Amino acid sequence: MSDAGKIFSESLARVFTDYDDTHKISSGRTLAWSETLWKSVNELGLPLLMIDDAKGGAGGSTGDLFDVLAIAGRHGVPLPMTETVVGAWLASIHGLTLPAGPVTLGIGSDMANLTAKRSANSLIVSGTLSKIPWGRTSECVITLVDEQLVVVNNTGHAVKEHNNLADEPSDTIELVDCEISEPSFAQAQMSTDSILRIAALGRAAQMCGAMHAVLELTMQYVSDREQFGRPLKKFQAIQHYLAKMYCEVVAASTATRGALELPDAWEAEFECAAAIVRTREAASAIAALSHQCHGAIGFTAEYQLGRLTKRLWAWRDEYGDESEWRDALGRLVLSDAETSLWQRLTDRSG
Amino acid sequence: MQASINIRPGDLSQYADLRAEVRSFLADYARQHGKHDWIASWMGHSPQFSKALGERGWIGMTWPKKYGGAERTFLERYVVMEELLASGAPVAAHWIGDRQSGPLLLNVGTEAQRQKYLPGITRGETFFSIGMSEPGSGSDLAAARTKAEKTSDGWVINGQKIWTSNAHNNHYAIVFCRTSPLNEKKRHEGFSQFIVDLKSEGLETRPIENIAGEHHFNEVFFKDVVVADDCLVGEAGNGWNQVTSELAFERSGPERFLSNYALTAKLTDAMQGVDSDLARQEIGRMAAHYWTLRKMSSGVAKAISEGDPPNLEAALVKDLGTIFEQEIADTTRKLVHSSDIRSDEFFDLMQSYTVMHAPSFTLRGGTNEVLRGIIARGMGLR
Structure with missing residues (x-):
């Protein structure tokens, strides 16, 4: 991690802690968009994290994403965090201008079903953007069509509002002959898969943060709650559940951080998919064990566990669902008789 | 919670040459000797394979050169170990000595013990077994009852160990013994570890066949087995701390x-x-x-x-x-x-x-x- 990542994650931790305190988050329901929080995050310069120093950015790399996004996930921040950082980075690489305000992503066949026509200096885009995180509250959507990276300004389109199961916006946006002028599109310098890898790893880092928060909350609960005359944490069965949760959090965090820290991480097909698959599997295990430890209270809308576990359940299938990533990884391993699994495991060993 | 949620991986990419060397050694060895005993991996006991590995300097490779080591890093050792395991090569003969008995002696052994035992381990000629479990002491290691009593010029061991893998094939075991009477309030105190020659008089090994029909395990009986003072490992009474750090290597x-x-x-x-x-x-x-x-x-x-x-x-x-x-x-x-x-x-x-x-x-x-x-x-x- 560079200094940029360290400074950002520390500042964000302060902002989010204040946010927790001022809003006294105790509801199981996800909070709606917070303009105040967005302003604080934006003023800290979050979109600049991965932009080159030479372009006025903070000069961070994908390796800096882990801490920044994990902290957001840990605090249950209701903002398009991965989308903002990755979006600003993509725009900068491609020399695209972004409107001020939150950015979101529509990457991959799941999210973007678009066609484009060329006219003189513009691109006419039609089709459907689906499952767009925070679509209705974002100024623009960065997407890909015909190998062009495109910034779609988010006004004047028909938006069908959906929520994921964590009550976060996951909207459908219909584009009808939407005219995109330069410099709002450019030849994509990365493949759809490469961008999807970074977006999914960003989400994975948020999941690692959320898993960490679930573990801490569960630790607190089993210390406070007494049954049979002693705190739950004194029961060996409960200790083993928590040990198992800890193993899963460490596995997921080590994998996700490890993949993000690879040089040119977006090219690392095997490693990214491995980290994404492992993190999603951990999320399911942690959600289940945390609810088991909490008993009925964890299952209420009022208690804050649900705020975190619902995100884990929703996020494990965003930017490609879990079985798609497993399939892609399996396909890769089985695709080339000249390269053994062991070679893949050891070749880019970091 | 204070504990970190991250493990920072070691950077193994710098050892690609070593990895290639190990791969080519394994391929050559398999070509010459076949792979029929490569099924059992680190349960496969082959003195011949261990000796060949020792000749390459890949046993005790992090240890000081004066004891036969190669003074290489733990990450280099990791590369060698994982290549051996991935191939399924029969590494059991030297595995325990390399992994835990040698490091234990390096940590707490005397200079004389290091000189006596370590070079043989690194050559793939001296093999160690683990002497921890007993019939009444499995997970609860502090329940061990095998006893060593001080005599004028050494110790006398009585008791029994069990699940002692390859005791019938190896040369020594490091035996965890009670050396002071049990204090129920401080059960972990009063243990010591000894290097015991598995051919000692009064020591008897009996095979225990596993469900696969193989003989790895043994029971080891100690009847007035005499060991010299210089077989005590580390400090008398400090056995629990020593065995705990030995287990960290084991795991x-x-x-x-x-x-x-x-x-x-x-x-x-x-x-x-x-x-x-x-x-x-x-x-x-x-x-x-x-x-x-x-x-x-x-x-x-x-x-x-x-x-x-x-x-x-x-x-x-x-x-x-x-x-x-x-x-x-x-x-x-x-x-x-x-x-x-x-x-x-x-x-x-x-x-x-x-x-x-x-x-x-x-x-x-x-x-x-x-x-x-x-x-x-x-x-x-x-």
Whole structure:
């Protein structure tokens, strides 16, 4: 991690802690968009994290994403965090201008079903953007069509509002002959898969943060709650559940951080998919064990566990669902008789 | 919770040359001697293989040169170990000495003990067994009752050890003994460790056949076995602390998720080009676990190289790793119908071997329940 990542994650931790305190988050329901929080995050310069120093950015790399996004996930921040950082980075690489305000992503066949026509200096885009995180509250959507990276300004389109199961916006946006002028599109310098890898790893880092928060909350609960005359944490069965949760959090965090820290991480097909698959599997295990430890209270809308576990359940299938990533990884391993699994495991060993 | 949620992996990319060297050594050795005993991996006892490895300088490779070591890093050692395990090579003969007996002597042994035992270990000629478990002392090691009593010029050992792998093949065992009477309030006090020659007078080993029909285990009986003063390892009475750090080494290595990698290799090679959703799902998941475990495991090696005792991390990796390797036998069963590997005799042998040995993965070196207790303590729950 560079200094940029360290400074950002520390500042964000302060902002989010204040946010927790001022809003006294105790509801199981996800909070709606917070303009105040967005302003604080934006003023800290979050979109600049991965932009080159030479372009006025903070000069961070994908390796800096882990801490920044994990902290957001840990605090249950209701903002398009991965989308903002990755979006600003993509725009900068491609020399695209972004409107001020939150950015979101529509990457991959799941999210973007678009066609484009060329006219003189513009691109006419039609089709459907689906499952767009925070679509209705974002100024623009960065997407890909015909190998062009495109910034779609988010006004004047028909938006069908959906929520994921964590009550976060996951909207459908219909584009009808939407005219995109330069410099709002450019030849994509990365493949759809490469961008999807970074977006999914960003989400994975948020999941690692959320898993960490679930573990801490569960630790607190089993210390406070007494049954049979002693705190739950004194029961060996409960200790083993928590040990198992800890193993899963460490596995997921080590994998996700490890993949993000690879040089040119977006090219690392095997490693990214491995980290994404492992993190999603951990999320399911942690959600289940945390609810088991909490008993009925964890299952209420009022208690804050649900705020975190619902995100884990929703996020494990965003930017490609879990079985798609497993399939892609399996396909890769089985695709080339000249390269053994062991070679893949050891070749880019970091 | 104070404990970190990250393990920082070791950077193994700098040792590509060493990795290539090990691969080519293994290929040559297999060409010359065949691979018939490569099924059992780190349960496969081959003095001939260990000697060949010793000649390459790959046993005790982090140890000082004056004891026959190569003064290489723990990460270099990690590269050699994982290549050996991935190939399924028979490494059992030297494995314990390299992994824990040697490091124990380096940590707390006398100069004379180091000079006497370490060079033989590094040459792949001197083999050690572990002398911890007893009939009444499995997970609860502090219940050990084998007793060593001080005499004028040494110690006399009486009692019994059990599950002593390769006691019938190896030269020495480091035997965990009670040397002061049990104090119920301080059960961990009053233990000491001794290097015992497995051919000593009064020592008898009896085989215990495992469910696969093999003889690895033994019972070892001690009847007035006399050992000299210079067989005491470390300090008398400090056995518990010593054995705990020895166990951290025992639990820390990649053998805790690569025991049956040879089967995985065979399976994934055989499945190349097979068009099956199930195969992609299962192999994708398997690859994700291997990749993650390897990151974590190399992080443990890195921690050791930096002088941090990685007890908690080692417990994490062993808990996750052994459960995962236990699943491999079943994953293989699920997939075998979609390839023609069923007719491969060697694969069939490996598959049966893994099914029968899988129960031992989550038992040996500390059960997963014991490990979770260690993890819970590290988390501040107990």
